[in-house]
Amino acid sequence: MFTETAIQKNNLKLQDYKIYKQQILDIFQNYKNLRGEINDGIDLKSLERRIENLKNNQFLVAVAGEVKAGKSTFINSLIKEEILPTDVLQATNALIEIFYSSKPYLKVTYASGKIEILEDEAREVLKEKLKEIASISEEYRDIPVTLIDLYILENKKSPFIDDEFIKYLEDKSGMENLKELKYKLENYAMNRSLDNIPVRIELGYPFPWEFDEIRLVDMPGVNAVGGVHDISFSFLDKANAILFVHPIKPVESESFKKFISSVITNKSKENLFLILTHSAVFFEEKERLLEEAKRIYSSLVSPDRIFAVDSILKSIHEDLQKGKTLAEIKKEYRHKRKWVVYFQDLAEEEGLDEKEAFIKYSGFHELIPVLENFLISAPFKELIDILKTIKAGYEEQVNIHKETIRLLQSQKKDREEFIIEIEKKQKGLKKLETYCYFVLEEASSIFIGVHSPIENSLDQLKIDYYDRFLNSKDLEEIRKHYRDAENDLNRIVQENLKNISKFFREKLEQIGEQYREEYNIQIPKIDFSAIEERCRKEVIRKEEITKEVVESIIENWNFLKPWKWLKSGRTKRIVVGEREVLNEEAYLKSLKNNLIESFVEVIETLRDQFYKAFEFYKKGIGKLLEEKRNYLENLKKELKSNEKIDYEILMLEKNIALIEKEVKIIEGFLKGLS
Numbered sequence: 216m217f218t219e220t221a222i223q224k225n226n227l228k229l230q231d232y233k234i235y236k237q238q239i240l241d242i243f244q245n246y247k248n249l250r251g252e253i254n255d256g257i258d259l260k261s262l263e264r265r266i267e268n269l270k271n272n273q274f275l276v277a278v279a280g281e282v283k284a285g286k287s288t289f290i291n292s293l294i295k296e297e298i299l300p301t302d303v304l305q306a307t308n309a310l311i312e313i314f315y316s317s318k319p320y321l322k323v324t325y326a327s328g329k330i331e332i333l334e335d336e337a338r339e340v341l342k343e344k345l346k347e348i349a350s351i352s353e354e355y356r357d358i359p360v361t362l363i364d365l366y367i368l369e370n371k372k373s374p375f376i377d378d379e380f381i382k383y384l385e386d387k388s389g390m391e392n393l394k395e396l397k398y399k400l401e402n403y404a405m406n407r408s409l410d411n412i413p414v415r416i417e418l419g420y421p422f423p424w425e426f427d428e429i430r431l432v433d434m435p436g437v438n439a440v441g442g443v444h445d446i447s448f449s450f451l452d453k454a455n456a457i458l459f460v461h462p463i464k465p466v467e468s469e470s471f472k473k474f475i476s477s478v479i480t481n482k483s484k485e486n487l488f489l490i491l492t493h494s495a496v497f498f499e500e501k502e503r504l505l506e507e508a509k510r511i512y513s514s515l516v517s518p519d520r521i522f523a524v525d526s527i528l529k530s531i532h533e534d535l536q537k538g539k540t541l542a543e544i545k546k547e548y549r550h551k552r553k554w555v556v557y558f559q560d561l562a563e564e565e566g567l568d569e570k571e572a573f574i575k576y577s578g579f580h581e582l583i584p585v586l587e588n589f590l591i592s593a594p595f596k597e598l599i600d601i602l603k604t605i606k607a608g609y610e611e612q613v614n615i616h617k618e619t620i621r622l623l624q625s626q627k628k629d630r631e632e633f634i635i636e637i638e639k640k641q642k643g644l645k646k647l648e649t650y651c652y653f654v655l656e657e658a659s660s661i662f663i664g665v666h667s668p669i670e671n672s673l674d675q676l677k678i679d680y681y682d683r684f685l686n687s688k689d690l691e692e693i694r695k696h697y698r699d700a701e702n703d704l705n706r707i708v709q710e711n712l713k714n715i716s717k718f719f720r721e722k723l724e725q726i727g728e729q730y731r732e733e734y735n736i737q738i739p740k741i742d743f744s745a746i747e748e749r750c751r752k753e754v755i756r757k758e759e760i761t762k763e764v765v766e767s768i769i770e771n772w773n774f775l776k777p778w779k780w781l782k783s784g785r786t787k788r789i790v791v792g793e794r795e796v797l798n799e800e801a802y803l804k805s806l807k808n809n810l811i812e813s814f815v816e817v818i819e820t821l822r823d824q825f826y827k828a829f830e831f832y833k834k835g836i837g838k839l840l841e842e843k844r845n846y847l848e849n850l851k852k853e854l855k856s857n858e859k860i861d862y863e864i865l866m867l868e869k870n871i872a873l874i875e876k877e878v879k880i881i882e883g884f885l886k887g888l889s
């Protein structure tokens with residue numbers, strides 16, 4: 216399709232997208248006015264919703280990576296403002312969301328529900344506050360504070376620090392000799408409560424980055440003690456892009472592989488970028504390391520999604536943009552000093568302008584256009600789709616107007632003939648109704664029933680995931696598979712609905728030709744995308760209910776809660792006197808069985824719901840035909856003077872002219888995107 220080439224060529228900028236988005240609002244307004252009371256087959260409510268979604272669209276970009284990989288520095292350099300603390304360890308289970316706001320704004324939500332808001336504060340104040348809530352103070356660096364926090368979050372009280380708990384902490388964190396730090400553990404636990412454990416940090420700031428639709432999320436380190444938590448998962452699953460940040464050396468990364476194999480869903484893999492940072496540190500080797508990364512990860516992430524960058528060089532570039540000189544930067548920021556010296560020298564050698572040199576050496580000039588283009592490609596497709604929908608609506612309006620004009624003309628010429636003409640059309644419509652009934656029958660035999668595509672896909676899905684659940688080695692893996700299964704279910708429903716629409720559309724087009732000749736009628740257009748949307752909603756609604764059921768099972772089985780998990784293992788150990796590992800296995804086994812059972816249940820409910828959704832097609836088609844019949848009936852009844860007829864024809868012609876003008880504009884837009 217011609218529109219895809221613009222996206223593929225990486226030619227689309229966020230800026231263009233914004234302009235188009237603004238204009239589609241005007242186009243839609245005109246469309247609504249011109250359409251008036253006519254039913255052109257486009258579901259206005261659904262179109263309105265789509266445009267509203269587009270208007271409020273936000274791009275969620277999750278920045279993940281190991282502890283100290285350079286996530287916060289990367290984000291700062293991207294938003295051109297050093298607002299996230301980078302010299303301290305992010306040691307909370309909370310993540311930080313960063314978005315554009317004309318006034319500085321910081322909102323911290325604590326586990327108890329307590330909310331703290333700072334408004335209009337200076338950058339330094341916000342920075343201090345962030346440091347205070349999102350980092351471990353120096354004295355607790357050697358104990359697994361996030362695990363203790365997690366316990367408090369779970370049990371709503373501080374843990375009793377006995378040998379068993381210490382053993383648990385050691386096992387989960389990999390930290391050793393925690394026994395010796397018992398006093399410290401107690402001290403920390405005593406001072407922690409739901410009131411001071413943050414769960415969500417939102418930071419709005421007027422950073423000079425032009426992408427105010429983007430929401431960046433600084434995630435806690437993936438191999439941080441305590442692992443990946445619920446809140447992180449929900450963000451990762453929602454993210455439009457996931458940037459995994461990793462130092463360029465060593466290139467080989469276990470955490471990245473693990474991230475792909477057991478943290479993110481298969482669906483999210485499509486949104487994944489690998490960002491190798493610290494490239495200035497190994498500048499001479501940069502190209503080689505990048506090539507190596509592309510080779511090593513070729514089966515995991517597409518090579519054009521891997522970038523080598525240096526956030527410090529980018530940040531120096533931003534300092535220069537703000538009018539600082541290299542000498543000033545060197546003096547002001549000690550950690551930038553040696554990079555200024557080295558690359559200033561290199562730039563001189565290569566005869567490059569300073570600003571230009573630092574952005575080039577930073578590697579961001581390659582990353583940013585690709586990232587931007589990637590982010591807007593989906594909404595751009597939606598935008599194009601909306602334009603096409605409006606265009607189709609206009610075409611239908613013109614058809615309807617022309618048909619009415621013809622009828623009015625014949626009414627003026629010879630009333631008797633006019634009545635005959637209308638009756639012929641009405642007869643045609645009746646026939647069409649019968650025909651549609653047959654089409655629906657045919658459709659149900661194809662799309663519903665034991666051998667239908669949806670049944671086949673669902674059966675296959677069951678088999679696939681049955682195996683995957685059974686073969687899972689740990690909870691993380693099960694959790695990933697479950698999220699994958701959910702996505703796959705969703706995909707199956709969407710695909711099947713699309714196929715049904717396609718079937719009807721083609722059938723109706725076919726018959727349309729015939730009826731136009733035989734009965735001189737225009738078959739009304741049907742907005743299949745709106746029907747699809749309604750069906751999807753029906754199906755999804757059920758899915759959500761069943762999802763809750765599954766989640767409650769998971770809750771009971773302490774699916775996401777390592778501490779509770781251990782606790783149940785512990786009870787068993789006391790009873791049977793076995794080693795803990797064995798109990799974890801037993802636990803895992805019963806979890807698997809339960810999960811499979813409830814998963815099958817979800818599928819069954821979904822199938823029922825899908826069958827019900829099929830009825831929407833019946834109703835949608837029936838309603839349109841009825842509307843058309845009524846319209847003809849009214850036309851037949853109404854007696855009009857010749858003056859009135861002439862006036863009506865004139866108005867309709869005027870409308871057609873206006874519509875044609877709008878269609879030209881839309882076509883221009885569509886062409887512009889090629």
Ligand SMILES: Nc1nc2c(ncn2[C@@H]2O[C@H](COP(=O)(O)OP(=O)(O)OP(=O)(O)O)[C@@H](O)[C@H]2O)c(=O)[nH]1
Nearest residue numbers: 282283284285286287288301304305492493525526
């Ligand atoms: N030269 C160079 N140094 C970097 C780069 N990115 C980060 N650093 C340095 O690496 C250290 C860690 O960076 P952070 O941004 O705090 O890393 P992080 O991933 O946010 O770390 P945590 O939040 O603690 O997990 C800091 O001292 C940064 O100055 C880079 O691209 N180049």
Ligand SMILES: [Mg+2]
Nearest residue numbers: 286287301305
């Ligand atoms: Mg950080």
